[in-house]
Amino acid sequence: MPVPFPFSAIVGQEEMKLALLIGAVDSRIGGVLVFGDRGTGKSTAIRALAALLPKMKVVADCRYGCDPDAEVGVLCAECRGSRSETTPFKTKQVPVPVVDLPLGATEDRVIGALDLEMALTRGEKAFEPGLLARAHRGFLYIDEVNLLEDHLVDALLDVAASGENLVEREGLSVRHPARFVLIGSGNPEEGELRPQLLDRFGLSVEVRTPQDLQTRVQVVRLRDEYERDPAAFTEKWKRKDAKVRKRITDAQALLPEIEVNDQALEQAARLCMALGTDGLRGELTLIRACRALAALEGDKSVEVKHLRRLAPPALRHRLRRDPLDESGSTARVDRVVQELFPA
Known part of the structure; x- marks a missing residue:
């Protein structure tokens, strides 16, 4: 099985990496x-x-990898039938x-x-x-x-x-x-x-393809080093990947404690109304993503800086097409964000 390229060694593409972490x-x-x-x-x-x-921890004999700590309604039929208050599931890490x-x-x-x-x-x-x-x-x-x-x-x-x-x-x-x-x-x-x-x-x-020389050179250099000796390259980046892994686990633990006050909810709703998004999935996704971002950054609540940062990835694909507006969806989101939440 090939050794995957280390996540922390990926150069640029910060929005993509942040979205995957969220x-x-x-x-x-x-x-x-x-x-x-x-x-x-x-x-x-x-x-x-x-x-x-x-x-992650799973029920040892489950074909679907059920979470042994999950509520009964989330388990598969086999796990629901075998669950007992006196005898816990046999578990394993996968x-x-x-x-x-x-x-x-x-x-x-x-x-x-x-x-x-x-x-x-x-x-x-x-x-x-x-x-x-x-x-x-x-x-x-x-x-x-x-x-x-x-x-x-x-x-x-x-x-x-x-x-x-x-x-x-x-x-x-x-x-x-x-x-x-x-x-x-x-x-x-x-x-x-x-x-x-x-x-x-x-x-x-x-x-997008990087347009600056230094970034392109760095990408090629790291990829060439990885292809010549994947195991050694992965070992070299092992410590940085471990830091990213800890950041994820810490954020998962902190996530339930992140507060979303009425002001943040109103700001998210105002943003979606200004953009004309259909339905309420835009607000829900934006708030959830901002909560995860706050957890990743160790903040205690969702703030304007989180909304401003995640508005484009959360909303750009939910906009109606405007034949009179030649700007792309990202530019439209950025323009409304600047109007509502000026830096």
């Missing part, structure tokens, strides 16, 4: 969409984050799953299907979990997400909305938890994302 701190944000030029480190950053995350969803995957491969081996050898109907089950409590990564087939998009929308995957086929009826952080990347030149799926992403990040 998604790791609070999975309820709804995932991260990374759109931009080819060769700008999108997939590298996502795989690096996976290697960075601390291990890496946080990061599951790739290939563009050519069949629907059975994604949502799960009848276990043919069990059916043929034992004559029993059994469920074979799919990629959504494997991604539970982790990350589901879709490269070139804008090229994903419509029937898979529909399946993802259903699961993203409910946090559960319902499979009914070949006489089977199975319901299991499937709560994951959806990470998508792609090149906008190759096609647009369906609006229904676009709205499900909590944060949208734009990445």
Whole structure:
């Protein structure tokens, strides 16, 4: 198995790295969409984050990786049936799953299907979990997400909305938890994302090819050093990655204590009203992301500086298209932020 590039060694692309860290701190944000030029480190950053995350505790014999400390309603049917107040679950530590969803995957491969081996050898109907089950409590990564087939998009929308995957086929009826952080990347030149799926992403990040000489040289130098000896390069950056990992775990512990006062809520709502975003998902995502950012920075409450910083990634993909405004969505968000929250 190849050694992933260290997260802390990624040069530039600060907005993308921050969005991924926020998604790791609070999975309820709804995932991260990374759109931009080819060769700008999108997939590298996502795989690096996976290697960075601390291990998680799961029920030892659970096929879905249920959290032994979770409420009964969140557990799968097998764990609910075996839960006992007197006998705790047997647990183990496993890496946080990061599951790739290939563009050519069949629907059975994604949502799960009848276990043919069990059916043929034992004559029993059994469920074979799919990629959504494997991604539970982790990350589901879709490269070139804008090229994903419509029937898979529909399946993802259903699961993203409910946090559960319902499979009914070949006489089977199975319901299991499937709560994951959806990470998508792609090149906008190759096609647009369906609006229904676009709205499900909590944060949208734009990445561009670096235009300054020093940054480009540094990227090439570090990548060349990594490719010549991945193990030695990873060891060299091990301490810095450990600091980022501790920052994530500290933020996760601090997250429930972060205050969001009425003033912050009003500022977020005023911002979304000025931009004309549809629905209330913009405000909810913005507040959740700002709470995670405050936790990452060790602050006690959500402040204007957090709203100003996260308004573009939280709202740029929720704007209606204005044919009379030639500026991009990011420029429109920045303009309104400057009007409402002048520095």
